[in-house]
Amino acid sequence: MIEFREVSKVYPDSDAPAVRELSFTIPDGEICVLVGPSGCGKTTTMRMVNRLIEPSSGEILIDGEPNTAMSGTELRRSIGYAIQQIGLFPHRTIAENIATVPALLNWSRDRIRSRVDELLELVGLEPDRYRDRYPAELSGGQQQRVGVARAMAADPPIMLMDEPFGAVDPITRERLQDEFLNIQQNIRKTVVFVTHDIDEAIKLGDRIAILEQGGTLARYDTPENILSEPGSEFVASFIGGDRVLKRLSLTRVGEVELEPPNGEKDLPRIDERMTLRDALSELLGRGAGKGVVTGDGGVRGAISIDAIREMFRTGETPRD
Numbered sequence: 001m002i003e004f005r006e007v008s009k010v011y012p013d014s015d016a017p018a019v020r021e022l023s024f025t026i027p028d029g030e031i032c033v034l035v036g037p038s039g040c041g042k043t044t045t046m047r048m049v050n051r052l053i054e055p056s057s058g059e060i061l062i063d064g065e066p067n068t069a070m071s072g073t074e075l076r077r078s079i080g081y082a083i084q085q086i087g088l089f090p091h092r093t094i095a096e097n098i099a100t101v102p103a104l105l106n107w108s109r110d111r112i113r114s115r116v117d118e119l120l121e122l123v124g125l126e127p128d129r130y131r132d133r134y135p136a137e138l139s140g141g142q143q144q145r146v147g148v149a150r151a152m153a154a155d156p157p158i159m160l161m162d163e164p165f166g167a168v169d170p171i172t173r174e175r176l177q178d179e180f181l182n183i184q185q186n187i188r189k190t191v192v193f194v195t196h197d198i199d200e201a202i203k204l205g206d207r208i209a210i211l212e213q214g215g216t217l218a219r220y221d222t223p224e225n226i227l228s229e230p231g232s233e234f235v236a237s238f239i240g241g242d243r244v245l246k247r248l249s250l251t252r253v254g255e256v257e258l259e260p261p262n263g264e265k266d267l268p269r270i271d272e273r274m275t276l277r278d279a280l281s282e283l284l285g286r287g288a289g290k291g292v293v294t295g296d297g298g299v300r301g302a303i304s305i306d307a308i309r310e311m312f313r314t315g316e317t318p319r320d
């Protein structure tokens with residue numbers, strides 16, 4: 001658990017705080033996304049957790065202990081850190097890059113090797129193919145996977161991720177986000193994630209902290225609550241006009257009550273893992289009013305555009 005208690009940061013030679021009296025708590029095992037316009041203090045907030053930046057006042061507690069209880073170096077070895085610029089060492093192999101922190105922690109060679117292979121598998125890179133390559137021999141998306149693997153190497157309970165999927169094309173980015181959510185389902189880290197992309201925040205965050213210019217917290221809540229009730233003009237304009245569609249992207253087809261399948265043939269197939277937003281767009285794109293929902297066990301039911309519309313007219317989705 002990470003708790004911010006009235007944390008402020010004023011940089012030297014600056015008269016206005018970059019971050020102002022932030023107080024909020026990130027529960028164990030959750031993803032908290034810091035989002036907001038450029039310069040609102042997201043990166044500053046995140047870097048105070050591992051003390052790459054020291055607060056001017058207030059404190060940050062990790063599991064109830066101030067993060068000043070140990071040295072900054074020790075603290076940083078116990079917290080994973082992945083950044084957009086990736087920061088892979090160009091003259092070290094992928095395996096050596098991933099092993100950076102385990103090597104600092106003096107793990108044995110065997111332990112390091114098996115951990116590297118395990119992580120490469122986890123992020124979808126075949127160990128035999130990639131472990132001895134150099135970063136320049138990988139695509140941008142692959143390098144970002146390595147960046148995430150490196151941050152997870154010593155299995156830290158907390159991960160800080162600063163726009164880790166920022167520098168890739170939208171399709172790769174979606175894939176990296178999906179992979180990351182799948183991994184998180186198993187590893188349940190406490191994650192602080194910085195982005196300026198509200199869609200990414202909604203997709204990944206268990207909770208979202210929306211920061212305003214001047215480093216104040218405009219809202220800290222679940223995506224569902226923020227989308228159903230933005231609460232202020234700033235938040236409403238930041239999340240944009242398509243709130244209903246965004247809410248559709250929070251719910252997967254398999255989570256809603258389906259209609260019984262009536263054996264209709266020729267209807268589009270909708271995978272139960274699709275979001276309602278993607279299902280809607282698939283149905284609209286195919287000119288079909290209804291689709292057959294399938295899962296691992298075969299046909300699960302049917303879903304219609306009318307049913308999706310009704311759910312969002314009444315606001316009754318299972319997640320509410």
Ligand SMILES: Nc1ncnc2c1ncn2[C@@H]1O[C@H](COP(=O)(O)OP(=O)(O)OP(=O)(O)O)[C@@H](O)[C@H]1O
Pocket residue numbers: 011012014018036037038039040041042043044045196
């Ligand atoms: N080392 C520094 N010295 C002085 N001012 C700084 C320093 N780092 C950041 N700032 C200022 O503090 C404010 C917050 O910066 P920060 O990088 O935390 O914002 P951000 O929300 O992460 O921005 P972006 O989305 O553009 O990366 C900005 O006004 C920035 O100019």
